[in-house]
Amino acid sequence: MNDSTLRQQLPRGRHHLSREEVVASQRERILVAMGEAMTVGGYVGTPVAAVLKRAGVSRETFYELFRSKEDCFNAAFDRVSSALAEKLQTVIADCVDTDALTRMDRILTTYFDHMIDDPASARLFLVEVYAVGPSAIQARMDLQHRFAEVVSTMLGAESEDQRFACATLAAAIGAMVTGRIAADDPESLRGIKDQLIALARRSGTLYGNAFA
Structure with a gap:
């Protein structure tokens, strides 16, 4: 998968992506969302919830990938x-x-x-x-x-x-x-x-x- 594919939200339901590809896509979307969310509230004013909303991932997924903001x-x-x-x-x-x-x-x-x-x-x-x-x-x-x-x-x-x-x-x-x-x-x-x-x-x- 290329970078643009990684940044796309995964389709609902069944798909043919491996677990590694799913995790890579989720991680990439979170990292991009972190930068985008901070343009609004800055680091201090950006809660994890704002990153999750932009990335389209769950809180559980976020904390499986990262220890903290x-x-x-x-x-x-x-x-x-x-x-x-x-x-x-x-x-x-x-x-x-x-x-x-x-x-x-x-x-x-x-x-x-x-x-x-x-x-x-x-x-x-x-x-x-x-x-x-x-x-x-x-x-x-x-x-x-x-x-x-x-x-x-x-x-x-x-x-x-x-x-x-x-x-x-x-x-x-x-x-x-x-x-x-x-x-x-x-x-x-x-x-x-x-x-x-x-x-x-x-x-x-x-x-x-x-x-x-």
Whole structure:
């Protein structure tokens, strides 16, 4: 079954799905519903009942799959952050033989498009994560570190100073993206891509050797 099939509610009555496929479908629908429900009430204001209603599953099913709402959030966070990481790594691999300008344009376009196309997931791992607790915040910091590595690769960072500069740039990008997602204005992200590329080009070897 593909992802779109997993997200569909199972048909009533007899079907030909295995137990594993049924559980996978239920789990996927719950994880998607967690992100969607939080766009209304935030993490704190989203009861499990709101997730169940969107996912079309029973409370019993929910607690067979997750220990708690926090456990469900953490699984949803892993789901969306892994999807983003996979997209970025694919683009990086495809851009190995391209020039720095093309590489940066494609990576940033992929990153911003991911946020724009799925704002519920973006809100989950950029905004609501801070309301969950220390373990979720640590996961968010780990994700930020991985994004800093993407920026370092994108800009050809080699020295410790360059990698530190890339970490600060990644943090600045993360803050700008978080602010726009929190303000329900993801479309405005498209407007900062060219400015970021211009900044990197003006900075010489500050961030890396891509535009040296």
